[in-house]
Amino acid sequence: MKNTAYVKEINGGKAVLKVRRECACQNKYNCNAQCFALQNEVIEVTVDNNIGAKTGDFVEVEGKTSAIMTYAAVVFILPVFITLLLFFITYAVTKNQITPFIVSGIGFVLSIVFLYYFLNNIVKGRNDFAITKIL
Secondary structure: OEEEEEEEEEEOOEEEEEEEOOOOOOOOOOOOOOOOOOOOOEEEEEEEOOOOOOOOOEEEEEEOHHHHHHHHHHHHHHHHHHHHHHHHHHHHHHOOOOHHHHHHHHHHHHHHHHHHHHHHHHHHHOOOEEEEEEO
8 A cells, every 4th residue: 555645754763744545446436425534634654764754755655555454354353253252152141032132232332442442552553654765
């Protein structure tokens, strides 16, 4: 995943970049939905400055696809897995019609909350992007 970024500042061996979010299809299909409300939001990212970029440069930033796909898989698959597991365990234990739905629903919500806080703490220390070249 490649994107163009603006070097806002240099702090030692790190560069603070301004990057514009893009949708996954990069508007190849001329859709009017703009691929979510956050598409044109500008975010700041701190990355290692291994190639000597200077303040004011435009650089190409590349994300590690495997890390991004792992995050996506965990976020989408884990809550569904937990929900189904809780449903079948609760049904096997209670043999009730409504209790498994309630327990699995609560489990789904709790797994989303857990992932939100857990992944935010993990992602804070990680750097899955690198500057590949100065434009």
